[in-house]
Amino acid sequence: MLYNYIMLAQAQHPAVPGFLIIPFLILIGMIASGPVLFGHFWEHNYKKVAITLGLTVLAYYLFILHDVHMPIHTFFEYASFAVLLSSLYIAAGGIYLNVNARATPLMNVALVAVGAVLANLIGTTGASLLLIRPFIRLNNHRIKPYQIIFFIFIVSNAGGLLTPLGDPPLFIGFLKGVPFFWTLQHLFIPWILSIGLLCLLFFLVDSRNKETAFTPRPEVVEKNDAKTEFHFTGKRNLFWLAVIIAAIFLDPNVIDGLPHIFYDGNKFSYLREVIQLTAAFFCFRFSSKTALAGNHFNFHPILEVVFLFFGIFFTMMPALQLSAEIASSPAYAQYITPNFLYWATGSLSGFLDNAPTYANFLSLGMAKFELSQNSVVDVRHFAEGTSVAGLDTLVQLEAISLAAVLFGAFTYIGNGPNFMVKAIAESAGIKMPSFFAYILRYSIPFLLPILVMVWFLVVHLRLF
Template sequence: MLTTVLLAATPPDIPGFLVAPFVLLILLIATGPIFFPHFWHKYFKIIAVGLGLLVLSYYLLVLQDTHMPAETLAEYASFAILLSALYVAAGGIYINANANATPLINVGILLFGAIIANVIGTTGASLLLIRPFIRLNNHRIKPYQIVFFIFIVSNAGGMLTPLGDPPLFIGFLKGVPFFWTLQHLFTPWAIAVGALCTIFFILDSRNKATFIPKPAVKAKIEKKTEFYFTGKRNLLWLAVIIGATFLNPSSFDWLPYIPMEGGVKVSFVREVIQLSAAFLCFKLASRTALNGNHFSFDPILEVVFLFFGIFFTMMPALQLSAALASSPEFAAKLTPTVFYWVTGSLSGVLDNAPTYANFLSLGMAKYHLNYASVSDVQHFAYGLAEHPETLLVLEAISIGAVLFGAMTYIGNGPNFMVKAIAEQAGVKMPPFFQYLFKYSLVYLLPVLVLIWLLVIL
């Protein structure tokens, strides 16, 4: 039984207007690439960093609060370093296929991507597989194939480990045990991936008009079905990067750490190992693999800069939402169903990582738990003795953040990256609202309703 619970520290002098930079940044992320792409592509780094520094300066100079910024910086560094290391390692692995792109083979690739996304992240799996997936289907490629790739590989697949999707890694950094996701989210993962693969198989089976490739291509692929793999050495670096993730000073007392207020232990050993592995991985990577993947740092740099702004501008939103959730009137309305649909809906139109963080803070505040306490997060994850429903609350938040991230291009980082690669390869991808109304609401939403009925309700 939890004997001591603490309300997330919320200084009474945080003004409401301090949330404005966070709202502005999220709106710009949503609308910039669509309505003013040239301006946004040129200035998004300056805008994101500038808004983050604006809020950071207010905390340091006006509120004179160093604890919240320091803790946020530590979380951001761990988050950005892991994503970057996985991105670099995956970029040095090149896969190509000589096979007839039947619906069954395509489903196999999507299922494989959904599995490995839990090891190298949805960003890494998307980068690794999207180009070979397009090359394999070059004689019959259609927009729906890329959309379902986004649904399955870039989002739903990464639900089983904290490595899979950014929201779950944030939960891991806050204290959710590493294997909690595999233990409690396997059923919704299987439902989501299974249902989406089934729908894709039906749609892909109807693509019979272009099922048979041109004679020259057909002669080549009928010689032998082969898959080519270059960059095997990167598997070792991937193992080092993933292994370092477990080096948490809260779990291993012998690890050096930076002490923070409230007993928080900030890791730096795993980050140093991951950065070193990423550097050596890139230096020693196969040039053939890098060139074959058209590897560049632009996609991951976009994530790094944008999330700098997101992490720091959302500090007041986290604290104010925790204070709101602590009121009995508001807390009574926060059921697992509410958490699932509200977290999910916002994850679809905002970025799902900060949405997860906000609603984890809200959920814990309802039970007067401290979002900054690792032990409180662990108690919340497995259900309090007096409130066992907290387990279902965290499941609802986690499932909603991951699955609804596929509802739009802006719901999760890999979505835009896959869209850009597909368009570069000549695929005419649906614009924002066509993606939403023609694909997400028609194919993805029924799966989300099914999971709500079977798992959450």
């Protein structure tokens, strides 16, 4: 989808100049360094910075390049992203789940493992927002940043590998024609491998955490040791949560007759967004006050995500176009292999948001076999493993899907829930690592070896 928009814009308008990626680099640099080097300024001005940089790139497209195609498509993608994330945040904020148990490494692993399964039913965003607060409360006497980061690795990203509901890139594939159960059939073993290894690493690291911020009262310890109890408030919000998730399927490109905005040969939904915002309103209006108070609910985390990702979506337009232009060059056609698709899709997914990156490389991978992602039949042939020139297209799609989902955890901006979980943790008083500290201290030593292992066993050797 996005790849076709990029190619259309390149055919009708001048090539994007390389210097136009500077605003994106500035924004990423400020997200990384702002909270550490100039925290007071950043806290009070991040909205202005993100909006200014995003509008600067937008103005260049409109008034210098005279390109309205890419900005309009980006706007609709951003609107869908912001509405879904905001709706889920509000719905989850009115659901109070508390676990009375000892915060042992085994209990923590069990909770994130449940989150990994749940992510395939209500999405990584829904599972993250539903479980992050109970996870923090469970560990409130021994909470550390690494626990939040492993939660991001497992629940907010890798967990959603089994269904199109799990992660936005897979949902894009489903809308394009990839069968609903294709991910469960072909990615189950990689899911078991990645979740199992991440849970094992989490258990080993968490077992070394002997520190406590305070000592629980003896009667609390005795109660938690005797019996594990779950307290749940806000059951009515489960209905609205289901409405928000079900509305995701209301895509006019899939279901004929739905109200839509038609532009540039594409149908853009607004009914879906109206339903989600309406459900979010009723969630907040009729939410249990006890649940909201127990979650210390406020709008600061979601506002931070909405404003920062406005800047990210619009400033990354040139980066996406330039990467697509390079990758689609005939000089690079010979390098479009499963190995290349895994590492290229993954590298960009970690820094440019994994949903548009998936769409980009899906189109690129199919183009090599003279297939079009605008054709549902072609996409199904691609997913089923049609042999073209002695190569199996199924391997290509597996590489793209695995990389888009798993590498989404590599940075805070790789996937929407990452930044949301970070913001909620910080609002709870947890000092989270900076952008680069996250990568250097956690992604590289813990996540990268698993990404390499998945590539070597699944994509390169084809053992599963």
